Amino acid sequence: MEVLLFGIARDIVGEGSFRFDAGESAPGSVSDLKEKLKNIFPEFRKLSSLAVAVNSTYAEDGYRLKDGDEIAIIPPVSGG
Amino acid sequence: MEVLLFGIARDIVGEGSFRFDAGESAPGSVSDLKEKLKNIFPEFRKLSSLAVAVNSTYAEDGYRLKDGDEIAIIPPVSGG
Amino acid sequence: MKKETNVGILDAIDASQVFAELSHPLSGGSCVFVGTVREFTDSEEVVSLEFETYKAMALKEMKKIANEAAEKWKLNKVIIRHAVGIKQVEEPVVIVGASSAHRDACFTACRYLIDTLKERVPIWKKEVFKNKSVWVSAHP
């Protein structure tokens, strides 16, 4: 499972995307994804907020991630 | 004493200005001017409002008109 | 007052440069309102609008309004311009705008500029319909 990274999320990880191996370690839901990411990269815990987009739409914590979903980490936005 | 006329005020009088002869008939104050104008041209009584400018600034009713003042009738404005 | 204010009575309104004119290194944003001729008034088709003004007084009032806005809010630049003459549907007739460090100020000021212009600046608009013409707001 690949996760797209932007802004400070990309800086924290050091790359534009992050791959979870299939199987046990792959997150099952949006909240699971956030928690796993914070455990691997504790810097995510310091952000003002952390959202996840699935197929280019904001996704609720309870959303079950499916094969083929385009998943992106959305750190605090600051357009305008 | 000459009075400048704009918009519907000019249409009511039929000219761009109106002259009061010097002496008794000349209005002494802004309120006097409005009253005299309404008596000569009753159509002015039908307007939503009627203001007077002296030297290109809105003038209070009590203002005493002086020689050399530039006087203008300001019917309801409708810019924008 | 050090704010830059710019007012004018013109034959035509050119909106293409207004944001460049309002640009300022200490501004984070500019808000501009442009008023245009609408095709219908109370479902009657408008052929054109005719604007006339008492120019010396109009410029004086516009300058006052620009200065009032610059005193009420933290603005870096203010523009108020109005057109006179005959205007067709969709043509711009008035442009007001302000730039400021934060957007609250320029939005609020921009609204103040157009509202106050409509209340006080000696400009008169005649709506020309197919079979009649009317001085707007003249009668109750």
Place this chain on the structure above:
Amino acid sequence: MKKETNVGILDAIDASQVFAELSHPLSGGSCVFVGTVREFTDSEEVVSLEFETYKAMALKEMKKIANEAAEKWKLNKVIIRHAVGIKQVEEPVVIVGASSAHRDACFTACRYLIDTLKERVPIWKKEVFKNKSVWVSAHP
């Protein structure tokens, strides 16, 4: 929905045609906000801003916001555009605007467009100062 909405992510913002684009025979006015790069943030001198976006999602969110505005108020046209890349002081980075029959609607909608864009559209701004750079709003 029949309203015309136009959204975009661009390398540069051109504000010169926005009022022509918002023009509509049934509109009495248009309100436009342009956001520009400010020289100082909390009295620190800004060298430049860098914007990046998740483009597919940003366009989708901008379209949603434009449609929401057109449902909330009677608008004839809506525009939302944001720039990406490196921007210098005074350069425009965002433009939002609406046109409507009466000015209340376009003013309120324009404010909604920029406020909601700042809340929801996935665009990230990095402020580059002389000795450091900061992702804006990233940390509390």
